[in-house]
Amino acid sequence: MTNLIEMSHISKAFGGSKALHSVSLDLKAGSVHALMGENGAGKSTLMKILAGVHQPDSGEIFMNGEKLDLKSPRDALDAGISTVFQEHSLLPNLSIAENMFLGREPTTRFGSIDYPEMSSQTAKALGELGLTLDPSQLVSNLTIAERQFVEIAHCIQADASVLILDEPTAALNAADVDVLNRNIRRLRDKGKAVVYISHRMEEIFELCDTVTVLKDGALVGTRVVSEITTDELIAMMVGRELQDLFPDRTGDKGDEILRVENLRITETSQPLSLTLHKGEIVALAGLEGQGQQRFLRSLIGRYHPFAGTISINGKALKMPLSTSSGVRHLQQLKVGFVPEDRKEEGLFLALPIAHNIAIV
Template identity: 70%
Template sequence: MVARAADTRARATEFPERSGACFVKTLVEMSDIRKAFAGTAALKGVSIGLQSGSVHALMGENGAGKSTLMKILAGVHQPDSGAILLDGRQVAFHRPKDALEAGISTVFQELSLLPNLTIAENMFLGREPTTAFGGVDHRRMRREAGKALAELGLTLDPGTLVSMLSIAERQFVEIAHGIMTDASVFILDEPTAALNAADVEVLNRHIRRLKDEGKAVVYISHRMDEIFAICDTVTVLKDGELVGTRSLAEMTPAALIAMMVGRELADLFPQRGDAPGPAMLSVEDFRITERSKPFSLELRRGEIVALAGLEGQGQQRFMRSLVGQYHPFAGRVAIKGKSLPLPVSPGGGVRRLQAMGVGFVPEDRKEDGLFLGLSVAHNIAAALHSKRSELALAAGYQRQIADTMSSLAVKASGPGAAVGTLSGGNQQKVLLGRYLAADIDILLVEEPTRGVDIGAKSEIYRLLRDFAKKGGAVLVLSRETVELIGLCDRICVVHNDTIVKQMPAADATEHNILDAALGANGEASGAGGERR
């Protein structure tokens, strides 16, 4: 197994335990890498070795230096000092194309697809095949892109504009793009952040195939179950420094979390609330589509309720029906006893819901939630401004902004810092803070910790639970089953556009949630969504 990069320099090692290859060698060695931005050290002498036929996890909290280290290997950044050896030969990558030509393929956490181009055009960007007459061979691009997508089980048309894809579909296109290249080293930075459990297993099959072919895979993720399912070795960084490299066969999730942040797994989730109060959100005979079965749901004061299920089964369509981004077929909705006429207007749905005391936190905080070029202060104040009349004089809200940043422990240079410069966890806290500052009663939250590190996850869980304990109510959907079990009071499983089972989160297991999500025991009854 890999111990430290210095121990693995240019030697072949027997690796029989978890690797698909009988003998492996060090394909990449990064030694004593240092990097600073504007005088702030991002990497402080980090070393890591990547072996053939092995999946190497790279972990640490946001800001630990993981992405910076991999961007140096990918040619996005150049190190201030240190050495990179590829097959024992020192190399320098001055641009991403240099790394790609050397056999290093990267799928970054931040999606890099161009929305105004098709899937095929994105997958061949910068290396378009040509016809005998010198023009771009679009037919070949579509054919080969379709083949790569099919290998991941996708039936997407390669001629589809990327702007028409969901977040999960875009992520799979990114992954297909990376896997399609003839590389020896693959860097996957949060590749499953937008994928559900079934899609993750599809990806894992392809990672195992790459491993069996003798490739080296770097896997960056905050999801413990994925790390232990797919990886052989883990390197942990903290504040730009190397904490250590270990064999995962010798680790437990609790030990790995303690290595990263000094906390045990059980400490991530706050204690559940007491008996809930009156209904805050009531849904009756709701039908997402004409063919779907009706269901009913109550969200009560003081509780956090989850919408669980496989991708595309209706949980997001239901959530977005409440804010006007989806047109349901039928149903009745009441917010704190006041009827919400359906369908909700697409143009003013979010604003109308906020006037009724409801905040909506979308899955894609960067595209749909935050104003990345504006300050933290402007982003938090957006909800406060929207509550006022259009003719009212502008207000500063400096005190509310400062109190919100303090109570949410937002790490920023100040309220004037551009929100686009913050880490993912702090961006998510700013988005939550927008509605907490506006004194709303109900939160509708999609993927509360998408792309967020372990430490920030714990803080966000605490913020949501504190909101509920103070009399709020939270309806949340997430692809992370463990998150729903640990965070929520009640879990509603959605299958085929209807709620097929409800269960107390304290009694739920990953197995019985997946069993219901697959529709294994029949469909739902009507009101309440309970099984027959």
């Protein structure tokens, strides 16, 4: 296989922070190339340079042997490089179809936007991923998983030569991941170069041909996936051999700190009860849309369940909690909440980091 993309000695700094130190990466046509590393290793920065979002301080990028000068995401898309970013980039006030063709809308012979054509092409792209969503539906009405699939469909629909997928399965269940993997293999077999960023080891070994590891903004190495073990890959990422991925479970539990009894999300749903003790992790599992989101939001007052009681450190709270003060009440009881969509619900993006951390 020939090199479709060559990134040579790429360096990038943000203020006094060096994000990338002379990193080189080759992408071959007809392959899936995993890019791995711990958080902050430089993976997203390197890919944002290839996507035209950032410009490197030094280094060069070549495509089919010709030097690229990517000043913007439009330049990258025009060159045949399409990206699904880790942070969703869809505009919630526009429809799925309008997002899919934003900036490149098809037009009629009279010069107006050809909405039927746009809707037809969108439905076709969604259909390839097994989705039956209405192209005219507003993105704001979609679930997180559905938004992720629309992002992926948008990337595929662009018919680019290089596709960058940054944590594409973070919001998907197992069945959705299988659908995505089938489409990635289909794109690989069509001669596309796919960059796949993920922390899920099983996906890397099942899907990818080659893996490159970054650490602290520097290149650790590139290996053929079939010639490396999971332990060797982890050692490349963390810089040392790991004896145990997780500490042994002691089985000792502390005092009870949370009790939920007979919580019914709706009038027809089955009652759910659970307890949580100090030093314990309780998993809440289920397929997308089975009530996990509404259950957790019931505990902080963002959703009103049909029935149920909740106690924190032995103190009973009247359900439903107040929509306006439930979160603040729980904060006073030292209960934190991290929402599914951290960008939209968990952060004030216009405020500095210090303000976001200090807000109570």
